[in-house]
Amino acid sequence: MTSYQFIWFLLIGVLFSGFFFLEGFDFGIGMSVRFFAKNRAERDTVIQTIGPHWDGNEVWLITAGGAMFASFPMWYASLFSGYYIVLFLILVALIFRGVSFEFRANMQTDTWRNFWEWASSIGSFCAAFLFGMMFTSMIQGVPIDKNGDIFGSFTTYVNWFSIVGGVAVSLLCFIHGLNFLRLKTSGELRERAEKWSKILYPVLLAGEVVFVILLYLTTDFFTLKPMSTWGILIALVIFTLAAWWGAQSSHDWASFIASGLSLISVVVLIFNGLFPRVMIATNSANSILIKNASSSPYTLHLMTILTFTILPIVLIYFIWSYWVFYKRIKSPKQAIE
Amino acid sequence: MLNIGITMLGLSRFQFAMTTVFHFFFVPFSIGLAFIVAIMETCYVVTKDDTYKNMTKFWGKIFLYSFAVGVVTGIIQEFQFGMNWSDYSRFMGDIFGAPLAIEALAAFFMESTFIGLWMFTWDRFNKVVHCLFIWLTAFGSTLSALWILAANSFMQNPVGYAMNAAQHKVEMTSFSAVIMNRQLWNEFPHVIFGAFLTAAFVVAGCSAWRLLKKDHEHFYRKSMKVSLIIGLCACLGSVWSGDTQTRYLINNQPMKFAAMEGIYKDSTNKGDWALASGFKGHDKTWSIEIPYVLNILGHHSLNGTFKGQQTVNKELKAKYNNNSQTRNYYVPTKTLFWSFRIMAISAGLFGLVAIVGLWFNRKKSQSIMRQRWFLYLMGLMVWLPFIVNTCGWFVTEFGRYPWVVYGLLTIADAVSPTSTVASLMFTNIVYFLIFASLGAVMIILSHRVLKQGPDSVITDGYSTEPQESDKKVDPYEMGAAHND
Numbered sequence: 001m002t003s004y005q006f007i008w009f010l011l012i013g014v015l016f017s018g019f020f021f022l023e024g025f026d027f028g029i030g031m032s033v034r035f036f037a038k039n040r041a042e043r044d045t046v047i048q049t050i051g052p053h054w055d056g057n058e059v060w061l062i063t064a065g066g067a068m069f070a071s072f073p074m075w076y077a078s079l080f081s082g083y084y085i086v087l088f089l090i091l092v093a094l095i096f097r098g099v100s101f102e103f104r105a106n107m108q109t110d111t112w113r114n115f116w117e118w119a120s121s122i123g124s125f126c127a128a129f130l131f132g133m134m135f136t137s138m139i140q141g142v143p144i145d146k147n148g149d150i151f152g153s154f155t156t157y158v159n160w161f162s163i164v165g166g167v168a169v170s171l172l173c174f175i176h177g178l179n180f181l182r183l184k185t186s187g188e189l190r191e192r193a194e195k196w197s198k199i200l201y202p203v204l205l206a207g208e209v210v211f212v213i214l215l216y217l218t219t220d221f222f223t224l225k226p227m228s229t230w231g232i233l234i235a236l237v238i239f240t241l242a243a244w245w246g247a248q249s250s251h252d253w254a255s256f257i258a259s260g261l262s263l264i265s266v267v268v269l270i271f272n273g274l275f276p277r278v279m280i281a282t283n284s285a286n287s288i289l290i291k292n293a294s295s296s297p298y299t300l301h302l303m304t305i306l307t308f309t310i311l312p313i314v315l316i317y318f319i320w321s322y323w324v325f326y327k328r329i330k331s332p333k334q335a336i337e
Numbered sequence: 338m339l340n341i342g343i344t345m346l347g348l349s350r351f352q353f354a355m356t357t358v359f360h361f362f363f364v365p366f367s368i369g370l371a372f373i374v375a376i377m378e379t380c381y382v383v384t385k386d387d388t389y390k391n392m393t394k395f396w397g398k399i400f401l402y403s404f405a406v407g408v409v410t411g412i413i414q415e416f417q418f419g420m421n422w423s424d425y426s427r428f429m430g431d432i433f434g435a436p437l438a439i440e441a442l443a444a445f446f447m448e449s450t451f452i453g454l455w456m457f458t459w460d461r462f463n464k465v466v467h468c469l470f471i472w473l474t475a476f477g478s479t480l481s482a483l484w485i486l487a488a489n490s491f492m493q494n495p496v497g498y499a500m501n502a503a504q505h506k507v508e509m510t511s512f513s514a515v516i517m518n519r520q521l522w523n524e525f526p527h528v529i530f531g532a533f534l535t536a537a538f539v540v541a542g543c544s545a546w547r548l549l550k551k552d553h554e555h556f557y558r559k560s561m562k563v564s565l566i567i568g569l570c571a572c573l574g575s576v577w578s579g580d581t582q583t584r585y586l587i588n589n590q591p592m593k594f595a596a597m598e599g600i601y602k603d604s605t606n607k608g609d610w611a612l613a614s615g616f617k618g619h620d621k622t623w624s625i626e627i628p629y630v631l632n633i634l635g636h637h638s639l640n641g642t643f644k645g646q647q648t649v650n651k652e653l654k655a656k657y658n659n660n661s662q663t664r665n666y667y668v669p670t671k672t673l674f675w676s677f678r679i680m681a682i683s684a685g686l687f688g689l690v691a692i693v694g695l696w697f698n699r700k701k702s703q704s705i706m707r708q709r710w711f712l713y714l715m716g717l718m719v720w721l722p723f724i725v726n727t728c729g730w731f732v733t734e735f736g737r738y739p740w741v742v743y744g745l746l747t748i749a750d751a752v753s754p755t756s757t758v759a760s761l762m763f764t765n766i767v768y769f770l771i772f773a774s775l776g777a778v779m780i781i782l783s784h785r786v787l788k789q790g791p792d793s794v795i796t797d798g799y800s801t802e803p804q805e806s807d808k809k810v811d812p813y814e815m816g817a818a819h820n821d
Contacts, residue, residue: 051457062412066441067438078423081756085764092771103782148427298510299435299509307438310442317451
């Protein structure tokens with residue numbers, strides 16, 4: 001493995017971390033539209049919190065996918081073709097939730113407004129669930145042949161662990177979204193978000209325990225890398241507890257950062273467990289390795305230079321745009337008063 | 338003609354065609370409209386005329402719908418290389434992935450961030466800064482076109498690479514060669530001019546419909562004037578870039594050129610250009626021909642000849658086939674022939690309508706309001722750019738058959754070995770239904786915006802509908818109004 005290959009494996013991890021941190025609350029907000037907000041005015045406020053941001057957040061996914069294509073074509077090709085139907089459903093979910101924000105605001109009847117609100121909530125939930133399912137199914141090892149093609153059966157994709165993984169990720173996203181609401185709104189909406197996360201955190205912790213047990217039973221993470229795996233899992237639980245404490249004591253920022261970090265620790269857990277592979281095959285001889293999956297040194301070199309030039313600039317205006325919309329959004333009632 | 342049947346390959350190709358064509362309804366429209374809106378806002382900043390501000394907001398609203406649909410259908414594009422064409426991705430990742438990643442990094446972040454800022458900050462930044470946001474959005478979306486076309490241009494005309502035969506893939510040897518690919522600098526201007534033209538004639542056509550109803554004359558006449566000026570320039574640009582691109586094909590992809598012109602046997606020095614023809618296989622059965630035009634178009638001279646498809650096929654067979662192979666290199670002639678004619682004839686029509694429209698619409702004259710037939714014509718022409726854009730891609734992509742990467746990889750070798758007819762049937766049907774509904778919603782919403790008219794933006798900013806402005810609060814407007 002060359003150092004460029006290692007850097008790019010890390011970078012893909014960083015991009016997916018960024019995606020889950022940002023799109024995580026984005027999905028959570030999408031779910032909240034119907035599952036949390038009570039009336040139309042609340043839904044307006046909820047959607048407004050991500051209005052200027054959802055599009056940019058989704059670009060993290062596009063960048064992660066593009067970077068994977070550029071740096072590890074063999075990984076990209078195997079994963080994307082092997083998870084054909086899962087990714088297709090993710091695309092459908094992303095389409096519905098994506099257009100829902102724009103379309104909803106301009107519907108004239110309640111029926112259609114409801115329709116797009118449900119599209120946003122179900123779409124966001126399905127996208128988060130399916131991403132969780134995809135990654136937890138992937139780390140169990142999948143039937144890969146010599147050419148790197150995955151010929152999986154239904155249970156390759158849908159099994160107990162992948163379902164638990166899907167639920168855990170969507171729940172994490174939902175709570176992350178509630179924590180974002182606590183930051184961006186005030187009054188009743190903020191208080192209720194706090195109340196909900198207080199209740200949901202014990203559920204999440206229970207889910208994490210089940211997740212760890214199944215991780216132990218179905219993956220080779222604990223045999224290959226016991227120390228780092230335990231370390232990351234402990235970090236995950238600590239972040240969860242910290243976010244819970246933040247909800248108890250009204251530390252909105254602490255909760256938000258902690259729930260974001262727990263999403264990132266899931267990504268780190270997966271990438272740490274994969275290393276030095278990118279795809280785990282049931283027949284370990286067919287596993288796809290970092291050293292065999294990457295682009296040529298020339299392309300990796302080029303991409304490294306370009307990324308380290310462009311990404312800092314992107315981060316500057318990306319963060320600046322969040323800073324512009326930093327202030328809490330007043331609920332419609334307060335605005336009228 | 339082509340074996341697009343119910344086979345795994347046929348369905349994969351159909352899916353790519355369907356998703357790309359649908360995506361490309363919105364992409365050029367968004368790119369062009371971003372510029373038109375940016376120009377309108379710039380006019381507002383410079384002249385401080387409120388009509389321009391209202392124009393910016395009003396057409397900006399339609400731009401936002403188109404942008405949203407463009408974004409969500411764009412993710413399909415990136416994913417489907419891996420999903421449906423995994424062997425292509427393995428073969429091409431080294432070269433294709435790089436521009437795609439840069440596109441996301443350099444272009445998508447820029448357009449998505451600044452469009453968010455532009456949408457919600459009408460009252461928060463001074464005019465110049467706010468105007469800068471839409472320019473950055475437009476600039477970002479143009480950059481995205483550049484990068485994805487860099488990738489496409491490699492597929493049309495591979496440069497700056499080396500074959501890695503052992504691993505059966507291409508490797509990049511020179512990024513600058515990939516970027517300086519002549520194909521790219523023929524293709525990119527043509528796409529961008531096409532984008533301007535699309536948006537310009539949609540704005541002009543929609544304005545024409547409203548003028549037929551004698552609605553907001555001042556507003557729509559001004560919109561029409563701005564868009565027709567842009568449309569006329571874009572039309573000239575399209576013709577120019579189309580010409581350079583087509584002439585580049587004569588040597589670079591001779592089969593594509595021969596099929597576009599329907600030349601089966603080598604052309605004679607007379608240079609007959611077929612205006613319309615019937616086809617049997619790849620040869621013409623009848624045709625209406627104009628002498629010399631072919632030579633004028635192709636060689637910019639009265640003399641010269643062109644190789645026909647028959648000759649080109651022989652040459653390509655000699656070049657690419659092993660002894661045992663019998664593969665032919667014909668492309669769907671009829672499709673290319675007619676697609677090219679639709680493009681060429683439409684270009685003439687666009688130019689003519691723009692000139693006549695600008696004349697009728699000149700200041701102090703009321704003739705545009707009296708020439709109702711002309712407004713009808715312009716109104717109907719709203720749909721034409723979308724058809725023309727699709728024809729352009731038909732020529733480009735069908736004309737490369739049987740290659741996916743010209744001379745290096747065939748379409749049949751590119752498809753995912755894991756795909757099945759059943760899963761492809763399912764995804765094709767679902768995509769089709771989704772696209773049909775998204776298209777319908779887009780049309781309904783744009784129509785509604787037009788019917789509400791510019792008053793909805795004049796009175797209270799963005800999109801509160803007048804009849805229920807009391808109870809309905811548009812979240813986008815609230816962001817601007819109540820954030821501070």
